[in-house]
Amino acid sequence: MKKCLLSLTAALVVLTGLLSGCGGADTPSVYWMNFKPEADAALQQIARTYQQQTGVEVKVVTAAAGQYEATLTAEMDKSEPPTLFVVGNSAALDRWGEYCYDLRNTPVYNQLTTDDFTLYDEQGRACSIGYCYECFGIIVNKELLEQAGYQVVDIKDFASLKTIAEDIHARAEELGFDAFTSSGLDDSSSWRFTGHLANMPLFYESRDNGGWTQAPARIEGTYLDQFKNIWDLYISNSTADPRTLATPGYDAQAEFGREEAVFYQNGSWEYSNLVENYDMDPDDLAMIPIYCGAPGEEKIGLCCGTENCWAVNAMASQEDIQATLDFMNWMVTSEEGTEVMAEQFGQIPYKNAAPNNNVFFRDADTYMQNGNETVDWVFSYTPNVNQWRAALASALTQYCSGGPWEDVKRAFVDGWNV
């Protein structure tokens, strides 16, 4: 019987050991649940640097593309959950709000140069703060545009964009390139339209209502005709057959990089890909606003905003929270930190930001300095964002093969339910 008890105890000990994992760490540490796969390598490096300098362990885990929410949900349940994670829009704030530490008056918060990218909850707590911001619009290959006989300054509104695009498309064979890159509607590309392009009608509607500060209960879709204008322009002035847009295989980035098209709707994050992977000359690149025929659109600028917002886990231990805040502060004030931030994330809204050479941010600044209104990322108010976008993509797909525009309207307007 003694032996039996002994083996039983031994088995239990082994089992508890297995179940409890490696056991809790006593020293404060930072666990960053990163959201950008492309930045993973650089962040691992910076985590090592920080650890060497301060002795504080920084663990960076990156979720696979499109799996952030699922990975975060699983990780948050563990005994050592992430201390630093991303809450980038109002839907995420709804879900994760109670996990967000109030960042007001923390050192890193005080380093911010703008309040534009901070997400506050109803009680006014600063739940997450932007760690970088991005711009999107229509990327133009100036060199090709000139070959077609135009300049960037010729494009002032939707009408001029349309004239130029249609002219280029009509002469595509002779010129050797087309107006727009393919507007793929498969998962790898549909977000450019269901997220970013859809921001245009949402932005104008929000502006008419004095600017949203939280997700409206319902929307009207007042500017859906303008959305249709620009969408029709995209799909009918490119080499891709609109009926095939949902099939995988289109690669707009490669088409633009290989100089097969003049216009490519995407964002500032494309800069390094285009310059490094496709050897494009930065001087040939420009970004213009997305014109869609809305009144007064001559005075808008690029769409600038961010979904990259840091939140600190309020459920973590006080020591870990402090360690995380220290790390964040170091990232935006130290030389190494700001350099990595500028290189990986572009423009960061902090006092000590290192300069970066991305031409698209320069364009965004130029528009701002000329008094054009920056287009906010109001799509971040989409309440049930995944479902809304999936439905819109499906409706656009159907529309491209002859389905009714009415379905797009339905997905857009009626699909918006808080």
Add this chain to the structure above:
Amino acid sequence: MRRKRSGLRTGGNGVLLRHAMRRYWFVFLLPMTAAFAVGFVWPFLQGIYLSFCSFTTTSNARFVGIENYFTAIGDKGFIYSFWFTALFAAVALVLINLLAFAVAYVLTQGIRGANLFRTVFFMPNLIGGIVLGYIWSILFDGVLRMYNTSILMETKYGFWGLIILQCWQQVGYMMIIYIAGLQAVPEDMLEAARMDGAGRWSTLIRVTIPNLMPAITICTFLTLTNSFKLFDQNLALTGGAPFVFEKGADGTLNTIRTTEMLALNIYNTFYGQGSISRGAAQAKAVLFFVLVAVISVLQLRTTRSREVQR
């Protein structure tokens, strides 16, 4: 004397081993029981509890009572996906079993290269569902593109696409079970049938198939539950597209993903909206479990009753 006899029966080491097993059986049971408890019983019970809660992470749940179940049942998309799944399961059940049996029958007739064919037919089973889904979507779209359409465009394309994929993957597996069954049909029975003048067809219907009932039971069980549980292939092949939009009585939109099966519907509900939807997804998962359990028990009962005793 006693020891010697048992020693003869089980060999020298057997005595010690049997002795130990008798006394310490619970120690031997422990790892498996623990794994089962940790990996199945506990999550299952917690899942049931969570279906009555509102939560973002499972460790921080708030009890809300039965309302998640009302949300789940009131979801048109869920009801639609149930009927879609049921139709899929019915078609897949028939096709997979017929094809698997046919292939197994041919491959037990002593044709040349039978072993090679068995291996080839079995191989699709070794590929993961997500990979298969993407590969097949490329294949289908390669064909459909010639007609300027895609698998995401029409519900019927998605449905038959899923059926083809499922058959392609499952036929080989079921074939192995049928081959084992066919090889176990007693030779003397077949010989007796031949002596009695039974033709090929009546031997198949009256001797082979009745003897094959245990294999049929297990194969129908597997195809039925596999079809109901299908997730990866559904996610990768169609993702539920195309969608239809219906305006509900209260003005909100019901988005129905016309090729979405039950498991995918649960997944999409879980990650779709706020913390309210996670509880609803959990309630759907419990309903889903009950449904699959009831269907498989009913199916097992009916096919078991037709098995012959040898």
